[in-house]
Amino acid sequence: MPKFESILPRVIAAAVPALLIALVLAPLTSAAQVVTITNPWVRGTVAEQKVTGAFMTLTAPGESRLVEVRSPVAGTVEIHEMKMDGNVMRMRPIQALVLPPGKPVELRPGGYHVMLMDLKKPLNAGDIVPLTLTVEGPDSKRHTVNVDVPVRALNAAAGASAQPAKEHKH
Numbered sequence: 141m142p143k144f145e146s147i148l149p150r151v152i153a154a155a156v157p158a159l160l161i162a163l164v165l166a167p168l169t170s171a172a173q174v175v176t177i178t179n180p181w182v183r184g185t186v187a188e189q190k191v192t193g194a195f196m197t198l199t200a201p202g203e204s205r206l207v208e209v210r211s212p213v214a215g216t217v218e219i220h221e222m223k224m225d226g227n228v229m230r231m232r233p234i235q236a237l238v239l240p241p242g243k244p245v246e247l248r249p250g251g252y253h254v255m256l257m258d259l260k261k262p263l264n265a266g267d268i269v270p271l272t273l274t275v276e277g278p279d280s281k282r283h284t285v286n287v288d289v290p291v292r293a294l295n296a297a298a299g300a301s302a303q304p305a306k307e308h309k310h
C-alpha cells in the first residue's frame with residue numbers, strides 16, 4: 141500500500157496543529173473567543189535575577205487590546221515594546237498592545253514582551269508560570285484569560301517549538 145503510506149505522514153502533520161488548537165480552545169467558553177494564545181513561554185532565570193520576559197503569540201478575532209498582565213510569581217508585570225533611542229534599542233512600558241482583527245501579534249525576545257519584574261523566586265526550566273491576561277474586546281468590555289506558561293531554559297532559542305497552552309476563563 142505505497143499510496144497509503146505516502147499520504148499518512150501528511151495526514152498526521154495536518155492533524156497535529158489542529159489538535160493543539162483544539163487543546164487550547166477546548167476548555168474555553170464562547171466568551172473566550174476574545175483571544176487565542178499560542179506558544180507561550182517564559183525565559184528561565186538564575187538566582188538573584190529579578191526580571192525576565194514572557195512571550196507568546198496573541199490572535200484576537202476582533203480589534204482588541206491587551207491592557208494588563210498579572211502573575212503570582214512577579215511583584216510587577218508590564219507590557220513592553222522595543223524602541224530605538226538614538227542608536228540604542230530600549231524597552232519601555234506601554235499602556236496597551238493593539239491586537240488587529242485576525243492578525244497574530246508575536247511577543248518575542250527583541251520585540252513586544254511581557255516583563256515579569258520583582259520576581260519572588262528563580263524560575264527554572266519546566267516550572268509553570270500562571271499569567272492572567274486582561275483583554276479589552278471589540279465591545280470595549282474587559283475579559284480575563286488565564287494561561288499556564290512553561291518556563292524554558294535561560295538560553296532557550298527564541299523560535300523553539302510550539303507547545304499547547306492550558307487556558308481557562310473567568
Ligand SMILES: [Cu+2]
Nearest residue numbers: 220231253255
Ligand atoms: Cu522589558
